[in-house]
Amino acid sequence: MKKRVRLSSNLSEINVTPLVDVMLVLLIIFMVTAPMMQSGIGVNLPQAETNSSPAEEGLTMTITQDRYIHIGESPINIFLLENKLKEYFYGKERKVVFIKADESLPYGYIINILDVTKKAGVDVVGLVVIPIEERDRR
Secondary structure, eight states, X not given: OOOOOOOOOGGGSOOOHHHHXXXXXXXXXXXXXXXXXXXXXXXXXXXXXXXXXXXXXXXXXXXXXXXXXXXXXXXXXXXTHHHHHHHHTTTOSOOEEEEEEOXXXXXXXXXXXXXHHHHTXXXXXXXXXXXXXXXXXX
């Protein structure tokens, strides 16, 4: 009788060690670069002796030096602001907006924004400033 000889090959197994090494290197690269990629909207806030910071429950609206209005990270046109605010606060009983406006903006422009905000039915509008001591440290 003939015996069958069975040849086994280890080629079917994948060596995962290089794959794990590459994945760990990529993870470290992303962990280092991710905080650098997060950039907020650059606003030079006015200074005051009292500290005011937005609460957790309100909407923060940022107005840059070149008069761009941002709700969160998305820019919005001033003519669409009233509708956007009505849409955001639809069904919410507490309507609070915090405005972070650049200190170089004209007073009249800020009043226009406040007027549109009040027309949208917002109950409370807060203005965000930075304390004098914190600005001097920058």
